[in-house]
Amino acid sequence: MSLLKVEGLGKSYTADKKILKNIDFEIKAGEFVSIIGPSGAGKSTMLRCMNRMIEFNEGKIIFNNQDVGSLNKKELRKLRTNIGMVFQHYNLVPRLSVIENVLHGRYGYKTTLQGLLGRYTEEEKERAFYLLEKLGIHEHAYKRCDQLSGGQQQRVGICRALIQEPKLILCDEPIASLDPNSSKVIMDHLKSISLEMGITCLVNLHQVEVAQHYSDRIIGLNNGEIVFDGNGRNLGEEQ
Numbered sequence: 180m181s182l183l184k185v186e187g188l189g190k191s192y193t194a195d196k197k198i199l200k201n202i203d204f205e206i207k208a209g210e211f212v213s214i215i216g217p218s219g220a221g222k223s224t225m226l227r228c229m230n231r232m233i234e235f236n237e238g239k240i241i242f243n244n245q246d247v248g249s250l251n252k253k254e255l256r257k258l259r260t261n262i263g264m265v266f267q268h269y270n271l272v273p274r275l276s277v278i279e280n281v282l283h284g285r286y287g288y289k290t291t292l293q294g295l296l297g298r299y300t301e302e303e304k305e306r307a308f309y310l311l312e313k314l315g316i317h318e319h320a321y322k323r324c325d326q327l328s329g330g331q332q333q334r335v336g337i338c339r340a341l342i343q344e345p346k347l348i349l350c351d352e353p354i355a356s357l358d359p360n361s362s363k364v365i366m367d368h369l370k371s372i373s374l375e376m377g378i379t380c381l382v383n384l385h386q387v388e389v390a391q392h393y394s395d396r397i398i399g400l401n402n403g404e405i406v407f408d409g410n411g412r413n414l415g416e417e418q
């Protein structure tokens with residue numbers, strides 16, 4: 180069953196340059212898809228069009244039978260709970276604790292003079308802790324997230340996306356700032372999230388080998404156009 184369908188997608192930031200041109204693809208529920216391509220190809224722009232973090236100019240995006248382009252503000256908020264995002268630079272709130280960053284992803288700020296945690300229900304905190312445990316960082320739950328390593332912060336970022344119980348997660352270069360060991364940990368977690376939780380993953384990557392190792396399918400983007408869409412097994416040989 181198709182979860183995401185993109186038809187004739189086009190995007191320009193300025194009148195003189197088209198960043199995305201006539202992009203078509205369809206993603207089935209449960210697929211793990213990598214998008215690869217050189218820097219500036221339009222990968223990040225494309226990913227951000229899916230939940231309208233960036234507004235697109237042409238074409239159509241259908242997510243879970245909804246026409247993304249025609250959603251009003253309230254519907255768009257709902258859509259964004261169904262589509263989680265993971266960023267290269269984690270985008271956490273540095274002064275908050277790990278667990279607060281995760282809770283914030285679903286329940287927003289609940290400020291009190293006694294600190295933030297006091298206002299979240301036990302059930303909300305348990306859910307956040309459960310996810311931190313799944314990603315193996317529960318022992319850091321009450322540390323400020325800026326005390327964690329990059330790889331640990333990215334795991335917090337993934338928990339923040341997961342707490343919304345998304346159907347799809349968009350990962351924009353999730354390992355581009357990490358060393359090889361941390362990169363492997365993050366990619367292994369993303370893979371098991373996809374396999375165990377059945378969450379569809381769309382991941383921007385720049386290393387072909389990583390994409391080949393983890394994905395069911397690789398979409399190659401160059402100069403705003405899809406130049407490849409397949410299992411990617413012989414991609415290295417062509418280059």
Ligand code: ADP
Nearest residue numbers: 192193198216217218219220221222223224225
């Ligand atoms: P990638 O993720 O493949 O590196 P991007 O989507 O980040 O590619 O960028 C594609 C092109 O769009 C680049 O030429 C970039 O400079 C340009 N671009 C990205 N964001 C903006 C923006 N907000 N305004 C203008 N140009 C942008």
Ligand code: ADP
Nearest residue numbers: 192223224227233266267268269270351352355
């Ligand atoms: P990240 O790596 O965290 O995804 P980037 O460094 O790719 O962030 O981009 C940071 C911001 O700058 C993004 O919002 C992107 O849209 C914007 N941006 C990227 N390229 C350009 C550009 N050529 N002109 C204007 N804004 C840009």
